[in-house]
Amino acid sequence: MNSDFDSFYTRRLKQRMDDCFSRPITGVPGRTVMLLDRVSHDNKLSFNLTGSKTRALNTASYNYLGFAQAEGGCADAVEEGIRRYGMSSCSPRLEAGTTDLHQQAEALVAKFVGEEDAMIASMGFATNSTTLPALVGKGCLVISDELNHASIRFGVRLSGANVRTFKHNDMGSLEALLREVISQGQPRTHRPWKKILLIVEGLYSMEGTLVNLPRIMELKQKYKFYLYVDEAHSIGALGPHGRGVADYFSIDPAQIDILMGTFTKSFGAAGGYIAGSRALISQLRRRSHATCYSESVSPAVLTQIIASMGSIMGISPPVPQPALSDPPKSSADVRGEMYVYPGPAPASALPTWMNLPPQLKDGSEGQTRLRRLAFNSRYLSRGLKKLGFITYGHVDSPIVPLLLFNPGKMVLFSRLMLARKLPIIVVVVGYPATPLISGRVRFCMSAAHTKEDVDFILKACDEIGDLLDLKHGHVKERWSIEEVTRRSGELVQMEEVE
Structure with missing residues (x-):
């Protein structure tokens, strides 16, 4: 069942540091988090809670925009939603689990990401693992980045499609593979593939790297494959409007066949979505196991999704009802549903009973959160490099390895x-x-963090880096920690750190 190496690694290393993993918490995982203290009396085989708690600065949660909070406009909206709808829909979507909230949330998601339609699933992992078998099957080919998430790998295995991988974010490796698979066709028969689907992630959570989307779009035009982009970590966290990698690279999202994302990171909720053309989503609603068998998303989670997403977009004022003497208008104009990506959401996109505070409704707080997250991410990444550390990833990634x-x-x-x-x-x-030799620490930045928080993290890393001999990065000029904190604005605005 297990190799000798796995047994050795588990006993000699993993078990000895189990106190660093799966730490239990209580309360909201926001800017800070409350740890439940525990001890082990059997060399980390088991742990016992001591009854005490420790408040700690949180850099371990995917709370990118700081919406994981128990108070504020979104939390108030969720409380009202629970009063109106209860805690569960008590059924799969295709039976009796679809409410008006589900339809409003899906319409809002489609507007947010810039696609025609969207479908919501109750679990992020299941969004990939249940959608991919409904998209591809025997006779189809999936081309996957070698560092794609486990949910993608699992979904591809369930589908029965052939799969080929290319080197992480290596466009030369990808194009060479495309040439090979298109020219050779299916194994043994060499018939053309029924479908070729390229699957990439917008932001890779272990590496902090962004997909080279502009180059992939060029290859898509040349080789005519379908494109599936997993934006679990990039949606809400990247781009001037928070719309993910397409927004970041100024690419029309309608050119991407399938956009997948989750609500667990930037929106402080749960579940995931699939967005694409109306015909595709209609077909997936019938074929995906997420809609046929799994429990539908709870109303409280839907309310959090709508409130947080609406506050990022901003809400346009409602269109006044026309007077009887006015010339007739289209029904879309009357309902205020006219929408141009990536503008503010129409007033009809939110439930009539949802009353968000002015700073959320006009989108000002959403823009502030996006700017704060961008500053924190750049400041920490470039600050660590200037101190002499070796880091991975893109400078604008909220994940800093x-x-x-x-x-x-x-x-x-x-x-x-x-x-x-x-x-x-x-x-x-x-x-x-x-x-084995690429162990790392990942800092997950949030809009809830202040500059003083990032200063404190950098000072801690500076001291521990000297103690553990971790500063082996190649940088033209290292700065002291005092210089890094004093020149933070200049550091963030640099073209690149030399």
Whole structure:
């Protein structure tokens, strides 16, 4: 059942640092988080809660826009939604689980991402794993980035389609593979593929890298394949309007065949969506197991999705009803449903009973959150590089991986961050999620963090980096921690860190 190496790794390394994983929390995972303290008396085989709690600065949650909060306009809307709809729809979508909230949420998602229609699923992992078998099957080919998420891999296996992988974000490797599979066709028969589907992620959560979407769109025009973009980590977190990688690269999302995303990161909710053409989504509603068998998304979660997404978009004022003497208008004009991507959402896109505060309704707070997240991400990434650390990923990624390499340093880094006067919670990642010698710590930035929070994280990393000998990055001129915090604005505005 297990190889000798797996047994050795589990006993000699993984078990000894289990206190760094699966830490139990209570309350909202916002800017800070409340840890439930625990101890182990059997060498980390089991843990016992002590009854005490520790408040820590949270850099471990995918709370990109800071909507994971128990108070504010979105939380008030959710409370009202629970009063009106209860806690569950109590049925799959295709039976009796579809409410007006589901239809409004799907229409709003389609407007948000710039597609004709959208379908919502109750679990992010299941969004991929149940949709892909409904899209491809025997005789189809899936081309997948080698670092795609496990939900994509699982869905492809369930589909029965052939699968080929290319080197992570390597467009040369991708084009060479496209030439090969198109010219050779299916194995043995060499018949043309029924369908070729390229699957990539917008933002890769382990690497912090962005997909090279402009180059992929060029290849799509040349080789005529279908494109599936997983925006679980990029939707809401990237682009001047928060609409993901298409918004970031100024590409028309209608040119992308299928957009997938989740609500668990930027929107403080749960579940995921698939967006595309109206004909495609209609077919998926009939064929996807997520709509046939799984429980529909609960009304409270739908309300959070609508409120948070609407506050990012901003809500346009309602269109006044025409007087009897006025010339007739189209029904779309009367309902205020005319929408041009990526403009504000029409007033009819929100339930009539949802009353958001003015700063959420006009989109000003949403824009502030987007700008704050962009600043925090750039500041931490470039600050770490200037201090001498080796980091992965794109400068605008809210996920900042800091390379530790030595597996033994992962446990020390995590414990030392937690042991500070103001504890800091970090995610350390090692084998098998990464290669054995590519262990890393991932900082997940949020709009809820302040500049002072990022200053504190950089100071902690600077001290621990000296202690654990982690500063091996190649940078033309290293800065001291004082210089980094003092020149943060200049650092963020730099073209690139030399």
